[in-house]
Amino acid sequence: MTTMTEASVREFKMPDVGEGLTEAEILKWYVQPGDTVTDGQVVCEVETAKAAVELPIPYDGVVRELRFAEGTTVDVGTAIIAVDVSGGAPAVEPAAAPAPATAPEPEKKPEGRQPVLVGYGVAASSTKRRPRKDPGSTAAEATVQAAVQQELNGHGPAPVPAPAVAAPVPAPAVAEERPRPLAKPPVRKLAKDLGVDLATVTPSGPDGVITRDDVHAAVTAPTAVPAGVPQPPAPETAVTPAAASPGDARETRIPIKGVRKATAAAMVGSAFTAPHVTEFVTVDVTRTMRLVEELKQDKDLQGLRVNPLLLIAKALLVAIKRNPDINASWDEANQEIVLKHYVNLGIAAATPRGLIVPNIKDAHAKTLPQLAEALGELVGTARDGKTSPAAMQGGTVTITNVGVFGIDTGTPILNPGEAAILAVGAIKLQPWVHKGKVKPRQVTTLALSFDHRLVDGELGSKVLADIAAILEQPKRLITWG
Numbered sequence: 001m002t003t004m005t006e007a008s009v010r011e012f013k014m015p016d017v018g019e020g021l022t023e024a025e026i027l028k029w030y031v032q033p034g035d036t037v038t039d040g041q042v043v044c045e046v047e048t049a050k051a052a053v054e055l056p057i058p059y060d061g062v063v064r065e066l067r068f069a070e071g072t073t074v075d076v077g078t079a080i081i082a083v084d085v086s087g088g089a090p091a092v093e094p095a096a097a098p099a100p101a102t103a104p105e106p107e108k109k110p111e112g113r114q115p116v117l118v119g120y121g122v123a124a125s126s127t128k129r130r131p132r133k134d135p136g137s138t139a140a141e142a143t144v145q146a147a148v149q150q151e152l153n154g155h156g157p158a159p160v161p162a163p164a165v166a167a168p169v170p171a172p173a174v175a176e177e178r179p180r181p182l183a184k185p186p187v188r189k190l191a192k193d194l195g196v197d198l199a200t201v202t203p204s205g206p207d208g209v210i211t212r213d214d215v216h217a218a219v220t221a222p223t224a225v226p227a228g229v230p231q232p233p234a235p236e237t238a239v240t241p242a243a244a245s246p247g248d249a250r251e252t253r254i255p256i257k258g259v260r261k262a263t264a265a266a267m268v269g270s271a272f273t274a275p276h277v278t279e280f281v282t283v284d285v286t287r288t289m290r291l292v293e294e295l296k297q298d299k300d301l302q303g304l305r306v307n308p309l310l311l312i313a314k315a316l317l318v319a320i321k322r323n324p325d326i327n328a329s330w331d332e333a334n335q336e337i338v339l340k341h342y343v344n345l346g347i348a349a350a351t352p353r354g355l356i357v358p359n360i361k362d363a364h365a366k367t368l369p370q371l372a373e374a375l376g377e378l379v380g381t382a383r384d385g386k387t388s389p390a391a392m393q394g395g396t397v398t399i400t401n402v403g404v405f406g407i408d409t410g411t412p413i414l415n416p417g418e419a420a421i422l423a424v425g426a427i428k429l430q431p432w433v434h435k436g437k438v439k440p441r442q443v444t445t446l447a448l449s450f451d452h453r454l455v456d457g458e459l460g461s462k463v464l465a466d467i468a469a470i471l472e473q474p475k476r477l478i479t480w481g
Helices: 135-155 185-194 212-220 258-271 286-296 308-322 368-383 457-472 476-480
Strands: 009-013 023-029 042-047 052-056 061-066 073-075 079-084 276-284 328-331 336-339 345-347 349-351 354-356 397-401 420-424 428-434 437-451
Touching (some): 286 308, 286 437, 308 368, 345 368, 420 457, 437 457
Parallel strands (some): 397 420
Antiparallel strands (some): 009 079, 023 073, 428 437
């Protein structure tokens, strides 16, 4: 029988999927040992301190082993999967003659089994199992022990019968291998969060693809009982759902890792490094809201994301153009202020994995339709959990829209490396003095936080006043922009 040689096995190492990252958590394996993979095929999804990323394998072959289990944090540069690239399927060696390179070492500590990660070590399979005892020898040992015990109890020596060959123990039934359900990564993540086995979900999407609605339906649907599986007798007194609910626990502990861990560290570093100052202004944005409705009918913006945030972003870009010194960063190591002649506009986004701030590269050079298109792509990608680490690097100024949660405004913390962040509050119909009369008008409150090492009160006030003036009279986008 032909065996795989070590020369034919390629190890795929955890790459640095973002600038300067040192580790990543394996969220999901899309392949298992024995699966055939091709160059460019996604084999797993990992979460870094910045985003969730799918990793493609760079060669063809057959998966030999997975070195780490899902949920394990792995250092960059560590091999996570081994693939046989010889072109043949992995051979299964007879138990009596294992390959020298993959033979399990004899156990030196029979009193306990040491826990290992899935696929870790040099075993040919993805898990290392304790050698099973021969049923016949086990039966013989039991007979001898019974004879010794009988003699100790005072019944005299008992004849020890010759070891008999025990009846073969039926092997446990092996579950029939099922094809892997078809579903997109966000749907798999949803199923994992809800505790739904995708193999039990009935797909409704094209070509048998499982959708988010299918997963939600599986949560509310009664669990089917497989045929032939014995069920325990029903208890005399029914247990109420509240008694079995995990919500009865007084505490729940959630590991801090991935995006949330990185965000927490960045916010603490920012709050205690940059001296924050926040200024506020309340603005009548009625004309801006009317312009939003008009732009939705514009043929040049058809199919694009047109909302108040689009015009607020454009107003901020115009204000930066009029006050460029606010688009800067503080270089502590070199004791320099770095003025940026470009604007990478960050948009804070709340995702299931935590707060992320992807940015629109060179937003200052984009037309309104281009900015609308970029905003739509940014929001859609973040919502699907597919924001790349590159999209979250190099930001120069940020907008956080707390108004979508019905909040009037807040005092935002600076994104590390940036000099300013604009918080946008909820837009509400309020009584407002307009042309000498009290009228219902659309009003919002803006808050601008800035690094007081870089931005003094005058500069910060000018920027915030310019944004407010544009939103109050959006025609200034033409005259100022």
